[in-house]
Amino acid sequence: MHWKSMGWAVAALMIGLMAGSGFQPKADKVGTVDLGTVFTKSKLYAENNRALDAAQKKREEMLEFLGTYSVFSEEQVVRFKTLALKDAPTPAEKQEFEKLKSDVIETDKKLKALQVKANPTPEELKTLQELSRRRQTLQGVGARWASEFDRELNAMQQEMHDKTLAKVRTTVKEVGTKQGFSAVFASEIAPYGANDLTEDTLKAINSR
Numbered sequence: 138m139h140w141k142s143m144g145w146a147v148a149a150l151m152i153g154l155m156a157g158s159g160f161q162p163k164a165d166k167v168g169t170v171d172l173g174t175v176f177t178k179s180k181l182y183a184e185n186n187r188a189l190d191a192a193q194k195k196r197e198e199m200l201e202f203l204g205t206y207s208v209f210s211e212e213q214v215v216r217f218k219t220l221a222l223k224d225a226p227t228p229a230e231k232q233e234f235e236k237l238k239s240d241v242i243e244t245d246k247k248l249k250a251l252q253v254k255a256n257p258t259p260e261e262l263k264t265l266q267e268l269s270r271r272r273q274t275l276q277g278v279g280a281r282w283a284s285e286f287d288r289e290l291n292a293m294q295q296e297m298h299d300k301t302l303a304k305v306r307t308t309v310k311e312v313g314t315k316q317g318f319s320a321v322f323a324s325e326i327a328p329y330g331a332n333d334l335t336e337d338t339l340k341a342i343n344s345r
Contacts, residue, residue, distance in 0.1 A: 166317055168332035169324040175305055175335060180343045185297040192293060195221065196286040200279055202238065206245045207275040208268050213237060214278060244268065308342045309334070 176182060199221045203209070209217060220226065220234040248268040251261055312334055313321040321334060 166319050166332070168313060168316070168318045168321045168334045170309055170321055170333070170338050171324045171335040172305065172309075173325070175308075175339050175342065176301065178339055179301065179305070181301050181304060185301065189290065189294060189297070193290060196282075196290070200283060200286070203275060203279050203282070206238075206241045207272045207279070208244045208248055209241055209271065209275060213241060214275065217241075218282070248272075304342060304345075305338075308338050312338050312341050 199218070203214070203217075217234075217237055220230055220237070223230060226234065248265070251257055251265045251268070254261065257265060309321055316334070316337070318332070318334075324333070324335070
């Protein structure tokens with residue numbers, strides 16, 4: 138699975154930020170804010186990155202284990218996925234998860250031993266065939282999971298982006314209103330404007 142590092146697009150913030158925002162003109166007082174700085178230096182941005190990194194790592198570890206020990210039974214692979222994706226597993230679930238992985242590792246050892254056995258019994262040949270079938274089946278499972286995980290991470294990223302964007306917009310409005318500004322423009326479209334509210338906005342959003 139290939140996953141891009143967390144990136145936040147701020148282009149949508151650049152134009153029309155104050156349109157319909159409810160600003161009450163008190164004077165011809167105009168400010169600017171570096172939205173990219175507020176966005177990427179906010180505590181929420183850092184928290185979102187950590188959450189996405191953790192979600193990505195969890196899924197990568199799942200795929201790596203599945204690829205290394207591809208001898209799960211159908212019931213085991215379903216339970217493995219359920220337990221691995223738990224956000225807050227109970228102690229019992231953690232114990233079950235470790236036991237499941239241990240069982241799968243032992244099954245993999247059994248397969249490797251049978252593959253080099255000179256004269257396997259009919260029962261051992263049956264087991265060898267079954268475990269070989271599992272390996273082929275799980276190749277498809279791994280591919281489906283990788284595609285599914287990419288979609289999940291994209292959805293998580295988009296949701297976090299939208300929520301952070303909304304908080305930035307709300308905070309700019311609050312700071313501007315509190316300080317009596319009639320309008321606040323993104324510094325990207327008004328680079329030489331006075332009354333920079335970037336630090337005040339960043340402090341405000343991080344104080345929540």
